[in-house]
Amino acid sequence: MTSPPIAVPWIPPVLYAAVLLGGGYHAAVSDGPVHTARTVGFAAGLVLLLLLEPAEHRRYRHGTPKGVAAALLAARVVLFSVVALLDGSGVSRALFVLVPFTAHLSFGRRAGRLSGAGCVALLVTGYTVGVPHWWVRAAYVSDLLMFVLALALALSMAAVAVREQAGRARLEGVLAELEQSHELLSDFALRVAELSTASERNRVAREIHDSLGHHLTAVAIQLEKAEAFRTLDPPAAAKAVSDARWSAGRALSEVRESVGALRDARPFSLTRALADLVRHLGDERLTVTLEVTGDESGYDAASLTALYRAAQEALTNAHRHGRATRIEVSAAYGESSARLVVADNGRGFPASPQAADRPSRTGYGIRGMRERVELLGGRVDIEDRPTVDRSSGAVVTMTVPRTPLPAGSAGPPPPALSGSWAPGTSTDAIRRRGTG
Known part of the structure; x- marks a missing residue:
């Protein structure tokens, strides 16, 4: 099938009209006898x-088999020859210009050149x-x-x-x-x-659980304590109410800080x-210590926030589910990574939940903690083991x-930091104890 462009379709009709006018004019002004049949x-x-x-236009628009195109070209050549024989002026020889033109469009450059050479040979022979x-x-x-x-x-x-036409076809393809x-x-x-959207939804869920969820849990614990000690120990009940009020205020402050982070608030x-x-978590039944080693400057806010939420x-x-009486928190900022360790003497994490008040290693809070840290290229390890007092x-x-890795990449193994997580093992440690 061939589908060449309709290149200047007005040329053949204009050429036919010019030949008709030229031949008619020559027959009208010729001094010889008038051959009516020849002119007709x-x-x-x-x-x-x-x-x-x-028919030529339809062929150009829709394409026809080469056999049909050759038949139309042959019909043209025959009619050109008849017109040229009947024309006494010789103007009709110009019609043969359309032969190589049509052959080139229908069959390619070689066919056009060969047909052009054939037209010249035909004229020379004549x-x-x-x-x-x-x-x-x-x-x-x-x-x-x-x-x-x-x-x-x-x-x-x-x-x-x-x-x-080729350029138009390429442009249409592009x-x-x-x-x-x-x-x-x-x-x-x-x-x-x-x-x-899904990622943002998960992030917001983690924020709600890790921030508001933590403080609301603390408020609930302190209010339960205040109710239990309301008559037995009024000062302890008052302290519990005060701590609950602080947790509620802290929750509100964290919400404001989250909003303020979008406005370049304090780092x-x-x-x-x-x-x-740590200062507000400890009381007479729970001892919480904190040890900090190194300098946190150079770590981005996302990494530090992830460690804090974790x-x-x-x-x-440890406090609510593990029923711990002692919790030791150790934060160490190294040159390449930061490590935060929370160790307690409670009941630990079961492999699967065996009680309604004991979290498993796959609970939502633990899962959210892992997701938050792993998104930054870090890792979370949970271990059940006896403490110093067995x-x-x-x-x-x-x-x-220190520099967050691409999301989904495996985090580095925990670095070997000086000393252990137990307090008092590092000379430059900052130790704080909540005593109630």
Whole structure:
């Protein structure tokens, strides 16, 4: 199938009209006898050529098999020859210019050149047969040269038309690819938006659980304590109410800090936040100590916040679920990573929940703690082991790199820090004890 462009479709009708006017004018002003039948046949041939044009246009638009294209070209050549024989003016020789033009469009450049050479050979043969010594007559030589020039122009126009069609086809292909790429990008953007929404939903859920959930749990514990000691120990009950009020105020402050972080508020300090948390968590039944080693400057706020939320979750589990009486918190800032350890003497973490008030290693709080730290390229390790006094207990170790790793990458192993998590083993440690 071939589908060349409709290159300047007005050329054939205009050429036919010019040949008709030229031949009619020559017949009208000629001094010889008027050959009516010849003139009518000449005009009829041109009319038939005009009637072929709609078929040529349909071929250009929709494409036709090469056999049909060859038949249409052969019909044109026959009609051109008939018109040229019936034309006494010789103007109809210009019709043969359309032969290489059409052949180039239908069958390619080689066919156009061969048909052009055939037209020149046909004209030379006609001159040789009908005009003795035509090569020494300037008029015939001039006509031949003009005919060759017209053929060259026709072939050039056909080549331009073919290149224009190829360029249009390439442009349409590029536009189709761009449209497809645009659709793919739109689908990709939609999926990214959905994933971003899901990620943000998970982040907000973790924030609510780790921040507000922790403080609300602390408020509930303190209010239960206040109710239990209301008549037995009024000062302890008052202290519990005061601590509950602090936890509620702290929850409100953290909400404000989260909003203020979007407005370039004061940078988050893990050491200050841990000291504040430990100071208000300890009482006469629970001893909480804090040891800080190194300098937290150089760590981004996301890493420090993740460690703080993880510490909140670990402290809540140790206090409320583990029934611990002693909790030791150790924060160490190294050159490449920071490690936070929360160790207690409570009941530890069971592999699977065996009681309603004991969290498992796969509970929502633990899962949220892991997700938050692992998103920064860190890791969380939970271990049940006897403490120094041979009671049961749990050790939660959280490690984050100084420069956050890409999400989903495996975090580094816990670094070897100087000393252990137990307080008093580092000379530059900052130790704080909540005593109630």
